[in-house]
Amino acid sequence: MNTMDALKFSFLDGTLLLTRSELPQINDPNDILVKVSFAGICGTDLHILAGEYPCRKSTEISLGHEISGVIVEVGQDVIHFEEGDHVAIDPNSGCKRCAFCHAGKPHYCKLGCTTNTIGIYVDGGWAQYLVCPEEQVYKLNPPITLEQAVLAEPISCMVHGWELISPITVGAKILLMGGGVAGALWACTLHLQGHRDVMISEPIQSRLDQLRKLNTGFKMITPEQLRKNAYDDPGSYAFDVVIDCSGSPPAIEQGISLLNFGGKYCQYGVAPPNSRIQINPFDVFWKEMKILGSKINPYCFKKALSLIEAMGNRYLNYKVLGIKTFQLSQYNEAIETLKQGKILKAVFKIN
Structure with missing residues (x-):
C-alpha cells in the first residue's frame, strides 16, 4: 500500500x-x-x-x-x-x-x-x-x-502549567474557568492531588452536567451566577488560585478580578492573538497578584505519562x-x- x-x-x-x-x-x-x-x-x-x-x-x-x-x-x-x-x-x-x-x-x-x-x-x-x-x-x-x-499531549501541557503555579496548598480556594476537556483534566488532577474546595465556571449547562459525572464534588456555576454571587458576597468568592482554561477574554477578566490577596492566576487557555483584556493595575499591586502564562509542555511529556498511569480509568x-x-x-x-x-x-x- x-x-x-x-x-x-x-x-x-x-x-x-x-x-x-x-x-x-x-x-x-x-x-x-x-x-x-x-x-x-x-x-x-x-x-x-x-x-x-x-x-x-x-x-x-x-x-x-x-x-x-x-x-x-x-x-x-x-x-x-x-x-x-x-x-x-x-x-x-x-x-x-x-x-x-x-x-x-x-x-x-x-x-x-x-x-x-x-x-x-x-x-x-x-x-x-x-x-x-x-x-x-x-x-x-x-x-x-x-x-x-x-491525551498525553494536553496532559503534558497541563503538567507545565501545574509546575508554574505550584505549590497549590491543599485547602486553597480554587476557581477553574472553562469546562471543556482542559478544565476537566485540570479538575481530575486537582482532585487526584487532594483538592476539594474547587469551583468550575462554564456557560454551557451541558458541559457542567458532563463534569458532574467526574464525581469530584466540585461546585459548578455559570459565569453569570458567579458574577452575581461575587457581587452579593465578595468575601466568599475571592480565590487563592484561578486557572483559565477557556481563552475567553471576558472570562479572563472575571477570573483575575476574583483573585484573593496573594492569589495566583494561570493563563492556560489559548485566546485569539488579537484579543485584548482590561485589568486594574492597582489591584495587581495591592493584592500582590501573580499572573502566569503557560505555554505548551517543555520536558513534561514523560511526567504526563506517569500522571496518566496514576489517573487510570477512574479519571480517564x-x-x-x-x-x-x-x-x-x-x-x-x-x-x-x-x-x-x-x-x-x-x-x-x-x-
Missing part, C-alpha cells in the same frame, strides 16, 4: 478535505514511521481552522498534534524503539541550537516550536500514518492504553470525560459536535 487516508487542511483557502495521500517515507535515519491509532481534535485545531492561530500559511498539511499509535518502521539509527511498540508523540521540539534551547527553555525557541510543530507546521496525526523524529516518541508502559495515551474514562470517537470520514460531524458543546472532546479513531 503506497497511499493512505489523510485529512488535509489548506492554509490558502481554509478548506479541510479527506484525501488519498502518499504514504510518508523515512528519509532521516533517526525517524520513525507510526501507524496512527488515535488523534485528538484540540481547541488549537479549531482556532487554526477558523484562521485565528499563527501557523504555516504556504501550503496544506494534516493537522492533529495529539497522537498515539503503533510503530511500523524505524530508521537505521533509531536506538530505543522497534516495530510494534505502542507510543505517544510529543509534537513540540526546539532547534537545540539557540540560547533558549541551551537554557532548557525550548518552548521559547523561535526556530523550533514556531516552525516544526507536528500537526501545525508539518504533517500530523489526522492521517493513517506519520513520520516523526525518535526524540519526540515515547513508549507506553502497561497499563497505559493507546486510547488514554492520545472517555464516557465520564465526555470524549467521543469518530472515523476520519466523520470529520465534519466531529468538529460540529465539538463546536456545539455536545461533547467535551472529539478524537479520531484511525486504522
Whole structure:
C-alpha cells in the first residue's frame, strides 16, 4: 500500500478535505514511521481552522498534534524503539541550537516550536500514518492504553502549567474557568492531588452536567451566577488560585478580578492573538497578584505519562470525560459536535 487516508487542511483557502495521500517515507535515519491509532481534535485545531492561530500559511498539511499509535518502521539509527511498540508523540521540539534551547527553555525557541510543530507546521496525526523524529516518541508502559495515551499531549501541557503555579496548598480556594476537556483534566488532577474546595465556571449547562459525572464534588456555576454571587458576597468568592482554561477574554477578566490577596492566576487557555483584556493595575499591586502564562509542555511529556498511569480509568474514562470517537470520514460531524458543546472532546479513531 503506497497511499493512505489523510485529512488535509489548506492554509490558502481554509478548506479541510479527506484525501488519498502518499504514504510518508523515512528519509532521516533517526525517524520513525507510526501507524496512527488515535488523534485528538484540540481547541488549537479549531482556532487554526477558523484562521485565528499563527501557523504555516504556504501550503496544506494534516493537522492533529495529539497522537498515539503503533510503530511500523524505524530508521537505521533509531536506538530505543522497534516495530510494534505502542507510543505517544510529543509534537513540540526546539532547534537545540539557540540560547533558549541551551537554557532548557525550548518552548521559547523561535526556530523550533514556531516552525516544526507536528500537526501545525508539518504533517500530523489526522492521517493513517506519520513520520516523526525518535526524540519526540515515547513508549507506553502497561497499563497505559493507546486510547488514554492520545491525551498525553494536553496532559503534558497541563503538567507545565501545574509546575508554574505550584505549590497549590491543599485547602486553597480554587476557581477553574472553562469546562471543556482542559478544565476537566485540570479538575481530575486537582482532585487526584487532594483538592476539594474547587469551583468550575462554564456557560454551557451541558458541559457542567458532563463534569458532574467526574464525581469530584466540585461546585459548578455559570459565569453569570458567579458574577452575581461575587457581587452579593465578595468575601466568599475571592480565590487563592484561578486557572483559565477557556481563552475567553471576558472570562479572563472575571477570573483575575476574583483573585484573593496573594492569589495566583494561570493563563492556560489559548485566546485569539488579537484579543485584548482590561485589568486594574492597582489591584495587581495591592493584592500582590501573580499572573502566569503557560505555554505548551517543555520536558513534561514523560511526567504526563506517569500522571496518566496514576489517573487510570477512574479519571480517564472517555464516557465520564465526555470524549467521543469518530472515523476520519466523520470529520465534519466531529468538529460540529465539538463546536456545539455536545461533547467535551472529539478524537479520531484511525486504522
